[in-house]
Amino acid sequence: MKILIVEDELKAARSLAALIAKVKPEATVVAQVQSIEGAVDHLTEAGMPDLIFMDIQLSDGLSFEIFKSVKIQCPVVFCTAYGEYALDAIKANGVDYLLKPFSKEDLQEAFNKVDNLKNFFQQNAARPDLEDILKRLGQDEGKKSFLVTKANKYITVPTDQVAFIYIRNELSTLVTFQAQEYTLGQPLDQVQTQLSAKQFFRLNRQYLVNFTAIKEVEHYFARKLYVKLSVPTPEQLLIGKEKTSAFLSWLENR
Numbered sequence: 001m002k003i004l005i006v007e008d009e010l011k012a013a014r015s016l017a018a019l020i021a022k023v024k025p026e027a028t029v030v031a032q033v034q035s036i037e038g039a040v041d042h043l044t045e046a047g048m049p050d051l052i053f054m055d056i057q058l059s060d061g062l063s064f065e066i067f068k069s070v071k072i073q074c075p076v077v078f079c080t081a082y083g084e085y086a087l088d089a090i091k092a093n094g095v096d097y098l099l100k101p102f103s104k105e106d107l108q109e110a111f112n113k114v115d116n117l118k119n120f121f122q123q124n125a126a127r128p129d130l131e132d133i134l135k136r137l138g139q140d141e142g143k144k145s146f147l148v149t150k151a152n153k154y155i156t157v158p159t160d161q162v163a164f165i166y167i168r169n170e171l172s173t174l175v176t177f178q179a180q181e182y183t184l185g186q187p188l189d190q191v192q193t194q195l196s197a198k199q200f201f202r203l204n205r206q207y208l209v210n211f212t213a214i215k216e217v218e219h220y221f222a223r224k225l226y227v228k229l230s231v232p233t234p235e236q237l238l239i240g241k242e243k244t245s246a247f248l249s250w251l252e253n254r
Helices: 010-023 036-046 063-069 086-091 104-122 130-136 188-194 244-253
Strands: 002-006 028-033 051-055 076-080 094-099 145-150 153-158 162-168 171-176 181-183 200-202 207-210 214-220 224-229 237-239
Touching: 002 010, 002 036, 010 028, 010 051, 010 104, 028 036, 036 063, 051 063, 094 104, 145 181, 162 188, 188 207, 224 244
Parallel strands: 002 028, 002 051, 051 076, 076 094
Antiparallel strands: 145 153, 162 171, 162 207, 171 181, 200 207, 214 224, 224 237
């Protein structure tokens, strides 16, 4: 198995390569590149490896930019210290999403997922891509409702009635278009993976919003965007400059 590591921190790249040698001794790390430009150049010149371990925040931008220049035809395991890019990773051939720091066991599980995916393809004459598989499993549409409690009673809230979900006092809180609030028993990162990437967008670490709830989008200073919803929010919703392109693309292509 030929493996490419895309990681802008040299120490982290070497540590990952050493861990790969322990977990998968028969594998070969063919190269370690530190940037979007370096990854594009390597993939263009050397061709596709069998597997890529890829950090998300590189020195020259988000690694998702690589996919715009090169058609990635192998599984990708994303390694990052941030949980907010999970849905983007799934759409970009991601078979696993390792949060730093990760253990030997986490890496082994990632290789297991790669092997399972390979076995699936070998057993099926028609080889659908990862996005097709996710659609068949129903993950592309996302969950249809949330089970919440109010006055010691269970209530079902349809997902299309959810205006936004945010972190309040370290708890995920669901807010409907009628401004009703319910506390969820899951971290926001986990809630995000259950929802349709076409319908919901993670604006920042605290807010996940429904497209239908977006009323206005304005330019803000320091190349940020200010998002105003049709439902009142506890604070201004701002998108940092590193996510503005992804957000505008989501608005345009959903």
